[in-house]
Amino acid sequence: MRTLFILSTIIFWLAAGGVWLADYLRATPPEQTAPAAIAAPREYSLADVATHNHQHDCWMAIEGQVYDLTGYVPAHPAAPEIILAWCGKEASQAWQTKTRGRPHSPYAQNLLPQYRTGKLRQTP
Numbered sequence: 001m002r003t004l005f006i007l008s009t010i011i012f013w014l015a016a017g018g019v020w021l022a023d024y025l026r027a028t029p030p031e032q033t034a035p036a037a038i039a040a041p042r043e044y045s046l047a048d049v050a051t052h053n054h055q056h057d058c059w060m061a062i063e064g065q066v067y068d069l070t071g072y073v074p075a076h077p078a079a080p081e082i083i084l085a086w087c088g089k090e091a092s093q094a095w096q097t098k099t100r101g102r103p104h105s106p107y108a109q110n111l112l113p114q115y116r117t118g119k120l121r122q123t124p
Helices: 002-027 046-050 080-084 092-097 106-115
Strands: 057-062 065-068 116-120
Touching (some): 046 057, 057 092, 106 116
Antiparallel strands (some): 065 116
């Protein structure tokens, strides 16, 4: 009986240590070769944005920035058709008014930067 207790205690602590080690390794960020803030933002023309114009590849130009919203389309709280209508287009007016005359929420404003992929190249 004592052997069973000792064996089960050892197995328990090995499992607990494995869980701790897995969590530690998952939480450790990978090394970056160059900070993202230093890298120059990529520039895209409106023609570049226009090639990303469907549900599985949805980019928009909003207020001079280019956003890849492909991953957000299924999570958009309104019907997907609302956001899909603007894929591949300059969508600043739609973003500012939600096409109904009211602005997006502060939550949406804070969410948008994570989808930024570059700047919109200004044409002369």
